[in-house]
Amino acid sequence: MNHTLPPTRDVPPRRQAQIRARLEQEVGRGRRAVRFAPLIAAGVATAAVIALVAVAAPWRPGGADTAAGPSSRSGYPTTAPPRTYSTAERPVIPNLSPERIAEIEQGCVDSTGIGGRAVLHQYLTDSIGTFALLYTENAMLSCTVDSPTMPYNAGFTAGLRVEWLPGEFAADGISAASGGNGGKPGYEGRLGYEMVAGRVSSKVARVTYAQGGQTAEATIANGTFVARIPRPADWGVPEGHGTGDVRAYDAQGRLLGTLDSMSRERCYMNPEYVIVFGNKEADPTTCLPAVSWRH
Amino acid sequence: MTTDDPDDRTLWSQAAAGSGPAFGVLFDRHAKAVYNHCFRLTASWAAAEDHLQNTFLVAWRKRDRLRLEHDSALPWLLAVATNVVRGDRRTVARRLRLFRRAPVETAVPDHADQVAERVDDQRRMAVLLAAVAELPRNEREALALCVWSGVSYADAASVLGIAEVSVRARVSKAKARLTRRLGAAPVVAVPALTLEDR
Secondary structure: OOOOOOOOOOOOOOHHHHHHHHHHHHHOOOOOOOOOOOOEEEEEEEEOOOOOOEEEEOOOOOOOOOOOOOOOOOOOOOOOOOOOOOOOOOOOOOOOHHHHHHHHHHHHHHEEEEEOOOOOEEEEEEOOOOEEEEEEEOOEEEEEEOOOOOOEOOOEEEEEOEEOOOOOEEEEEEEEEEEHHHHHOOOOOOOOEEEEEEEOOOOOOOOEEEEEEEEEEOOOOOOOEEEEEEOOOOOOOOOOOOEEEEEEEEOOEEEEEEEEOOOOOOOOEEEOEEEEEEOOOHHHHHHHHOEEEEO | OOOOOOOHHHHHHHOOOOHHHHHHHHHHHHHHHHHHHHHHHHOOHHHHHHHHHHHHHHHHHHHOOOHHHHHHHHHHHHHHHHHHHOOOOHHHHHHHHHHHHHHHHHHOOOOOHHHHHHHHHHHHHHHHHHHHHHHHHHHHHHHHHHHOOOOHHHHHHHHHHOHHHHHHHHHHHHHHHOOOOOOOOOOOOOOOOOOOOO
C-alpha cells in the first residue's frame, strides 16, 4: 500500500481567481467593516432560537408553568461541560447570599431535568412573582421561584450558543402564561403575564418589549435582560399569540436592533467562520459577524 | 520571491494597517501551501478550496491581532486553516467516516488526466487519513503541520501556543502510533519542503 503523501498541487487557476476576488471584496469593505460595523439589526435569534409557548396547560412534573420550549435545530445537548466562573466573573446578584444563589441555581436546573450547571444572572420580584434568569453552557432557564406548588419551576430554551450574540442582543425566550395558570389548583388569583428574556452586549442600555398594547421596560443586568408584562388573573393567552416587539437601544437612545428586523435566513458566524446563529446551510461568507457575549 | 519582494513581516504589518494589496500578495504567496494543507486534513480538493478561502477571510479579519514573530506568515496561516477545518465540523474523523460511507468524489469529465490525478490523490489521502484517524486530534494536527506541511517545531509551537518540546512529543507519538498501526509499511513520507518560496 502506498503511504506516501500525494504531491502538492496548485490551486486551480479559476478557483484561485475566484477566491482572490472574494478576498478583494472583503478587503474593499474597509478596515474592520465586517466585524465591527454597526449592524443594521441587532441580533435576535428569533425564529431559530425563540420558542413562543403560551402556556395555559397545567403544570407537568419536571416541566414548567411557563415553558419556553427547546428550539435548537440540533436538539439540546445536556452534557456540555459547565462553564466555570472566577469570583470576579460571576454575575452580581444584589441581596442574595452565595448560599441562596447556589440553591436557586441548583433548584432551577433540577426542575428542568436538562442537567449541567446553571448560573444565575437575574433575580427579580414584581407583581407577578419572583423570577430567576439563568444560563447554562447552552441553555437559558426562565425560572419561577417560590411558586404555589413548587419552589423552583423553570422553562428553558436549549441549544443556544451562549458565547455568541446575533448582533447586539438575543431574545432567547418569549413566553406567556394565563392568569391563575389556566386554572391550576393553587394558582387562583395569580396574575398572568407575557415576557421576554435574553442576552445583550455591553452596548445595550435599554430594551423594551411591546405586546398587546402595552410596553414594558426590561431590567438589564449581568449581560441579560428581562421584560415582563403582567396580565389580570382572569386573562388567558390568546389564540395566535404573537412574539410582540422587542427593541434594544444604546445609551444615547439609538436603536440597535429589533425583533422584527431579523430574517430567518440571516446568519451569523464566529471568527472561526462557524455559523453560530441562523441558517446553518448558508454560505459563511454571506453571514454577519456574531458578537461575543462574555457573561 | 525575489530580493525586491517584501517579506511577510512587512506585508503583514501593511495588511494590518488595512492594505488590501499587501494582503493579496500574502494570499498569492501562501495560497498553495494552505490549499495543500487543507487537502491533507480533508482528503478533498474541493473542500480544500473552500477552506482556503475561509482561511484567508479569517486571517484578514484577525490581521490586526497578530504580530508576526517569524519571517513567514505561513505557520500562522496553517494554524488558522487547521482551525477552520476543525471548526467547520469537517474534522479528519468526520471526513473519514464520510469517506467510508461514500464513494470518492465524482470527477468532472474534463481535463481527464488532471482530474484522474486529483481523484487518485484523494484516494491516497483518504487511505492516509484512515491511518491517522485514530490518533488524538492534537497529534494529528501536529503531524499535519510539522511533517506534512513542513512547519518547523519552533514555529508550530509558537502558533499552537505550546512548548516546542510538546510539539516534538506529539509528532513523535504520532509517528510511533502510525508505525505500529501500519506495521512494516513506511509511516508517512516527509514531503519535499518545496511547497513554496518563503
